[in-house]
Amino acid sequence: MDYALMAKTLSMGVAGVNGFPVHVEVFATGGIPGMEIIGLPDASVRESRDRVSAAVINSGRQMLPRRITVNLAPADMKKEGPSFDLPIAVGVLTGMRELLPSPDYDPEDTVLFGELSLDGQVRPINGALPMVISARECGYKSVILPADNAREVACIEGMRILPASTLAQVIRHIEGTEEIVPQQQLSYGDLCQERIITADMSRIRGQQAARRALEVAAAGGHNMLMIGVPGSGKTMLARCLPGILPPMTLEESLETTRIHSISGRLAPGSGLMVIRPFSAPHHSTSVISLIGGGPNAKPGEVSLAHNGVLFLDELPEFSRAALEALRQPLEDGVVSISRIRRQAQYQSSFMLVAAMNPCPCGYFGSSTRVCRCTPNEIRKYLDRISGPLLDRIDLQIEVDAVPVKEINASVLCESSAQVALRVAAARKIQQERYRKEPFFCNAQLSNDALRRYCTMSPDAEALLSAAVEAMHLSMRAYSRILKTARTVADLDHAEIIASAHVAEAVQYRELDQKYWR
Amino acid sequence: MATEKTVFDAWLAGAELPYDLLIPLLHEFSGADAVFSAWKKREEHPLFKAVPPACRKRMNETASEESLRGYRDLAQTHGIQSVTILEEAFPHCLRDLPDPPGVLFFRGNQQVLKAEKPAAMVGSRSASWNGLKAAERIAEGLSRAGVTVISGLALGIDAASHKGCLKGGSPTLAVMGGGLDKVYPPQNEGLMNDILKAGGLLISEYAPGVRPSSYHFPYRNRIISGLADAVILMEAKVRSGSMTTVGHALRQGKEVFAYPGDPVSPLSEANRLLLREGARYFTEAKDVLEDMNWLDNLSYVGQNIECSPKTVPDDPSERAVYLALEKGDLGFDELIAATGLTSSALMSTLTVMQIRKTVEILPGKRYQLVRK
Numbered sequence A: 001m002d003y004a005l006m007a008k009t010l011s012m013g014v015a016g017v018n019g020f021p022v023h024v025e026v027f028a029t030g031g032i033p034g035m036e037i038i039g040l041p042d043a044s045v046r047e048s049r050d051r052v053s054a055a056v057i058n059s060g061r062q063m064l065p066r067r068i069t070v071n072l073a074p075a076d077m078k079k080e081g082p083s084f085d086l087p088i089a090v091g092v093l094t095g096m097r098e099l100l101p102s103p104d105y106d107p108e109d110t111v112l113f114g115e116l117s118l119d120g121q122v123r124p125i126n127g128a129l130p131m132v133i134s135a136r137e138c139g140y141k142s143v144i145l146p147a148d149n150a151r152e153v154a155c156i157e158g159m160r161i162l163p164a165s166t167l168a169q170v171i172r173h174i175e176g177t178e179e180i181v182p183q184q185q186l187s188y189g190d191l192c193q194e195r196i197i198t199a200d201m202s203r204i205r206g207q208q209a210a211r212r213a214l215e216v217a218a219a220g221g222h223n224m225l226m227i228g229v230p231g232s233g234k235t236m237l238a239r240c241l242p243g244i245l246p247p248m249t250l251e252e253s254l255e256t257t258r259i260h261s262i263s264g265r266l267a268p269g270s271g272l273m274v275i276r277p278f279s280a281p282h283h284s285t286s287v288i289s290l291i292g293g294g295p296n297a298k299p300g301e302v303s304l305a306h307n308g309v310l311f312l313d314e315l316p317e318f319s320r321a322a323l324e325a326l327r328q329p330l331e332d333g334v335v336s337i338s339r340i341r342r343q344a345q346y347q348s349s350f351m352l353v354a355a356m357n358p359c360p361c362g363y364f365g366s367s368t369r370v371c372r373c374t375p376n377e378i379r380k381y382l383d384r385i386s387g388p389l390l391d392r393i394d395l396q397i398e399v400d401a402v403p404v405k406e407i408n409a410s411v412l413c414e415s416s417a418q419v420a421l422r423v424a425a426a427r428k429i430q431q432e433r434y435r436k437e438p439f440f441c442n443a444q445l446s447n448d449a450l451r452r453y454c455t456m457s458p459d460a461e462a463l464l465s466a467a468v469e470a471m472h473l474s475m476r477a478y479s480r481i482l483k484t485a486r487t488v489a490d491l492d493h494a495e496i497i498a499s500a501h502v503a504e505a506v507q508y509r510e511l512d513q514k515y516w517r
Numbered sequence B: 001m002a003t004e005k006t007v008f009d010a011w012l013a014g015a016e017l018p019y020d021l022l023i024p025l026l027h028e029f030s031g032a033d034a035v036f037s038a039w040k041k042r043e044e045h046p047l048f049k050a051v052p053p054a055c056r057k058r059m060n061e062t063a064s065e066e067s068l069r070g071y072r073d074l075a076q077t078h079g080i081q082s083v084t085i086l087e088e089a090f091p092h093c094l095r096d097l098p099d100p101p102g103v104l105f106f107r108g109n110q111q112v113l114k115a116e117k118p119a120a121m122v123g124s125r126s127a128s129w130n131g132l133k134a135a136e137r138i139a140e141g142l143s144r145a146g147v148t149v150i151s152g153l154a155l156g157i158d159a160a161s162h163k164g165c166l167k168g169g170s171p172t173l174a175v176m177g178g179g180l181d182k183v184y185p186p187q188n189e190g191l192m193n194d195i196l197k198a199g200g201l202l203i204s205e206y207a208p209g210v211r212p213s214s215y216h217f218p219y220r221n222r223i224i225s226g227l228a229d230a231v232i233l234m235e236a237k238v239r240s241g242s243m244t245t246v247g248h249a250l251r252q253g254k255e256v257f258a259y260p261g262d263p264v265s266p267l268s269e270a271n272r273l274l275l276r277e278g279a280r281y282f283t284e285a286k287d288v289l290e291d292m293n294w295l296d297n298l299s300y301v302g303q304n305i306e307c308s309p310k311t312v313p314d315d316p317s318e319r320a321v322y323l324a325l326e327k328g329d330l331g332f333d334e335l336i337a338a339t340g341l342t343s344s345a346l347m348s349t350l351t352v353m354q355i356r357k358t359v360e361i362l363p364g365k366r367y368q369l370v371r372k
Helices: A048-058 A082-095 A128-137 A147-153 A167-175 A188-193 A208-220 A234-239 A250-262 A287-291 A320-325 A327-332 A375-383 A387-391 A404-408 A416-433 A447-453 A458-471 A475-491 A499-507 A510-514 B002-014 B019-029 B032-040 B053-061 B065-078 B110-114 B129-144 B157-168 B186-197 B216-227 B241-251 B266-276 B285-291 B298-303 B316-325 B332-339 B343-355
Strands: A005-015 A018-029 A034-038 A067-073 A110-112 A142-146 A160-164 A224-228 A309-312 A334-338 A343-347 A351-356 A395-399 B081-084 B103-108 B118-122 B148-151 B172-175 B201-204 B230-233 B255-258 B359-362 B366-369
Touching (some): A005 A082, A005 A128, A018 A082, A018 A128, A067 A082, A082 A110, A082 A167, A128 A142, A128 A147, A128 A250, A142 A147, A147 A160, A160 A167, A208 A224, A208 A234, A208 A475, A208 B332, A208 B343, A224 A234, A234 A309, A250 A343, A320 A327, A447 A475, A458 A475, A458 A499, A458 B343, A475 A499, A499 B343, B002 B032, B002 B065, B002 B081, B002 B103, B019 B032, B110 B172, B110 B201, B118 B129, B118 B157, B118 B216, B129 B285, B148 B157, B148 B216, B157 B186, B172 B186, B172 B216, B230 B241, B230 B266, B230 B285, B241 B255, B241 B266, B316 B332, B316 B366, B332 B343, B343 B359
Parallel strands (some): A034 A067, A142 A160, A224 A351, A224 A395, A309 A351, B148 B172, B172 B201, B230 B255
Antiparallel strands (some): A334 A343, B081 B103
16 A cells, blocks of 8 residues: 555764764654654754755645654664754655655665755755765765765765755755766865965064974974963964974874864865864863763864864963863873763874963063062962873973064064974974884883984983983983974984984973972 | 970060060069969059050960960970070160060070171062072172071072071071961971071060961061161062161161162162162172171182183084173073074073073073173
8 A cells, every 4th residue: 555655765873973874764654644753863853854844845845644754773873963854854755755766866875964944955964074984984875965065075085975955956866857966076185285374483473482392392293381471472373383283194184074073163165174173272161171071972172173283271270170181182192981871982182282371460580571479379370280281291481472673573484384394304204213103203202112212422411411410300301301302303304312402402391490390 | 494484485475565565564573484473363563454455365365274385385396495685695786676575586596696797688579580599699698708697587588598698608597477386488498497407596576376467577577677787688669578677777777788689670679769868789798798897707808709700602602692691681582683593503502501500591581691
């Protein structure tokens, strides 16, 4: 009997940063007209029935009075988000025989997802990239998705990507009356060509020491702490970092874009991310928003900064809990979030750049203004940053305000592109050196590896011992200096660390000597 | 027994009577123990009638066996001794104060009070880097010439002066604003122990167990200046505790020295004011010694520790940095402009010079030549 009909369409759901296939089964039968969605839908999925009905009618098709049951299988995985609108609409239309697929259309092999508006437009959704990647891994060949998500997935090879703007367009495609033009494959290299660096080093006046420190930090992947009076340009310096880091590889870009995709941080119509992310949470941020979590185990700022820069301005103002929680991602490059309903692992390998004032009022050591803080207040302020966190920051640099006459000077400083070349060369040396190791940059050297890879010339060794003696440095500072000296030597294309390299590296521990003793 | 006496002295001092009542009381009864027994017997004495109610309350409260035992324990644990104005051991220079302390408590070596060259060094708790360094240097120079440096064991200039004096080898004297059983501020506990170890002395007019209050400090400053022959102001603002010490010194007819300091910094505005008004100008310990006629130690003059011959480094980049810094302290960017070195070369050079102790770094990433 043609009164009880089945239809199946294929879609994808997201768990963590991975997609999983969802089979949308539609059963249309007689009875009290209505639509029921089952298979652990959340509220936004359940609301789908109203959007689907309106979109179907506004696409010139009829919503027949049928009792419709929509099942999202597997039924034990929670489904969320409006991305099931499109597959449900197509399933319902097919189930009601309002849509008769052409023989060329293979419902078993075409993944559909997209949100519908009431007038039948297809709107972009979050998580398109992980869904398409997982669809390819499952062996599906084509995908119909919102046109605004097309560029995001255009780099993925071996998939026929069909961008749809309206439900009517999708219907015509399935009926075979008007094929959707597949999205042209974009190579990642082409995308990189378009990258525009907004914060350029050439716009920074003065700050020679900080510029150099930034270059060293980028070359070795070192974490960095800037201490300076308010308005000395700490934030501006930090913003330049993504521009001088080497461009992301396709793998890195996919990893990062995935996280941004599920968090809804990608602008509609944007492609894979080609510039390293720069994440700058406010100091009032909670542990959960920083690390990730919530009922759905969402990624936090540390994961949004994956392969990029996490900038924490006013470091001592962050809650102690938030700062302590940073230690695991800093160490492992990954956060595991476990909630009752969800467990997720998000990559979070980022460069930490922190900035702080030297004292609560901000003017301790300023050449232009007088600090109003008592020594006790300063000590309390600095004590908010724990030793273990400081241990993970190789470079500490003091930044003083630039005099106005220097800001107005018209001399152009070196641009990010020039610095990036040197950084890239140093990174290449490191990759070559560590090709047999599980790490790839100097910042990741363990104490054991430090001994293997950081050979110093005899006078460099003598200088380092003299510096430790004269400046009362700890053993820990010693290994940090050695690590940084390795990067300075790499920037100099030197295999053996010379005394000049060590001497420069010592300058990046000046705060050890002064503030934290 | 010495401690028994200290217990009654502590009881009397703990009442915090005004000096014009405390001293007549001591004279009348010739000792705190006699005052105590008379008070205990509730003797009718005209002087007792004059005791203000707040002091009366304290005297009654602390007259119990238990609180007397408390004083005894504190005095014994910390080795606190006491002297009243009636005794010969009471410092003569303090007898002449318009408002002398009736009782003084000691901890440490009392011989320090007999020092021939006592100089007080005072200044701000939040002094500039250079001010602190200067205080330490000058205290060291004075101490080498046998001067006893007197200060208040506060943070900043006080602590730097005590430290410098310890370095120079002479004992130092700290006048505290609370009971001698506790260090205030607590950060200076290590310094206090060093002072005692080096044969120095702590003094207070407050009984053991008395917590320092804000009004104690300006009042105790009259003792700092009273004990000294010269009062040296290192760095202070016009409205500051250090200036009350200077005020006491002027009324007591002591010699006042003011360090020139930074001519534009608000931190040394009081120095400029005093110098304008005719305070003695000095930049080295030797200047103070000369003005005070304390230069009996000829070997010290021969040493002439204050200025050493100029040593311009041979290495070209070190030389360039040295010459640039000779005119004053510079920031990193200014050094680059002055020397023409690249940032990385300049950083290396600065490290080498820091190790050689020719250059030091100031807060705010400014560099200066180390004064030899």
